[in-house]
Amino acid sequence: MKAKNLCIIPARVGSKRISRKNIKIFKGKPINAYSIISAIESELFDEVMVSTDESEIAEIAKSYRATIPFIRSEQNSNDFATTADVLFEVINSYQSIWKEFDNICCIYPTALFVNADRLIEGFEILSNGPDSMLPLLSFDYPIWRSFKVNENSCLENNWSEFSNIRSQDLSTAYHDAEQWNGIG
Numbered sequence: 001m002k003a004k005n006l007c008i009i010p011a012r013v014g015s016k017r018i019s020r021k022n023i024k025i026f027k028g029k030p031i032n033a034y035s036i037i038s039a040i041e042s043e044l045f046d047e048v049m050v051s052t053d054e055s056e057i058a059e060i061a062k063s064y065r066a067t068i069p070f071i072r073s074e075q076n077s078n079d080f081a082t083t084a085d086v087l088f089e090v091i092n093s094y095q096s097i098w099k100e101f102d103n104i105c106c107i108y109p110t111a112l113f114v115n116a117d118r119l120i121e122g123f124e125i126l127s128n129g130p131d132s133m134l135p136l137l138s139f140d141y142p143i144w145r146s147f148k149v150n151e152n153s154c155l156e157n158n159w160s161e162f163s164n165i166r167s168q169d170l171s172t173a174y175h176d177a178e179q180w181n182g183i184g
Contacts, residue, residue, distance in 0.1 A: 003102035005123075006094075007045040009035050009066065010086045011109040012077050013054035022109045023060055032057065032109035036064040039107055042116035044123050046101070050109075051090050053077035069093070108178050135177040142170040 011022040011032050023030040032050070039048040050061035053072040061068060070093050076085050087106055094100065103126070107114055118135075126133055144162040147155045157163050162170060 004100070005045045005103045005105065006101035007039040007048040007105045007107060008087060008090050009039070009048070009050045009061070009107050009109050010072075010083060011050050011052045011057050011061070012072065013052070013057060014077060014079065016079065023057055026112065030060050031112065032061065033064045034112050035107045035109050035114060036061060036066045038111075038115050038119060039105075040065055042119040042123075044119060045105070049090070051086050069097075111178065136174040137177045139173050139175060142167050143173040144170045 009032065013020065013022070015021045018024070022032045025031075026034075036048060036050070039045055047067055048065070049067045049069060050057065051072045052058050052061065052068065053074070058068040058071070072086065073089060075081065076089050083106060087104065091101075091104065103123075105119070105123075107119075122133065122135070142162075144159050144165075145167060146158045148158050150156050
């Protein structure tokens with residue numbers, strides 16, 4: 001029996017840094033359209049859905065063939081809701097209508113550079129063992145040597161114990177590339 005795969009694209013309206021960023025036009029299309037198109041073109045998913053709290057985002061998503069089976073709750077539309085909160089809400093909402101999936105992929109609506117080939121590559125890796133995965137990037141320079149501005153507006157080391165260690169002797173640190181996450 002073929003596994004059932006769901007793609008979730010979390011696109012809320014309330015971005016604080018860039019207002020309405022998920023639907024800003026980039027090269028002729030709303031930004032969130034690129035994630036939807038890549039997910040559909042990959043042919044990996046039985047359903048590509050957008051979790052949103054806003055009707056304009058929902059209408060744009062539908063115009064690119066994503067589904068909007070339910071509107072995101074107010075609780076998971078605020079500045080403190082995590083991606084995990086949103087994913088669990090979607091999974092629980094599907095389970096409440098007796099719909100379950102074997103694999104779930106979360107693609108961020110602003111992941112302009114994700115494409116069908118990268119999604120297929122990730123799915124093949126996921127199919128061969130790990131329970132979950134996400135694309136990572138290494139920091140260009142060791143984060144262990146980073147600074148912060150303290151309450152007196154002075155610079156101080158984030159980790160003073162590493163200030164006299166050569167950068168090449170510090171371990172590599174990674175961060176989420178914020179493109180997609182897969183759960184098997």
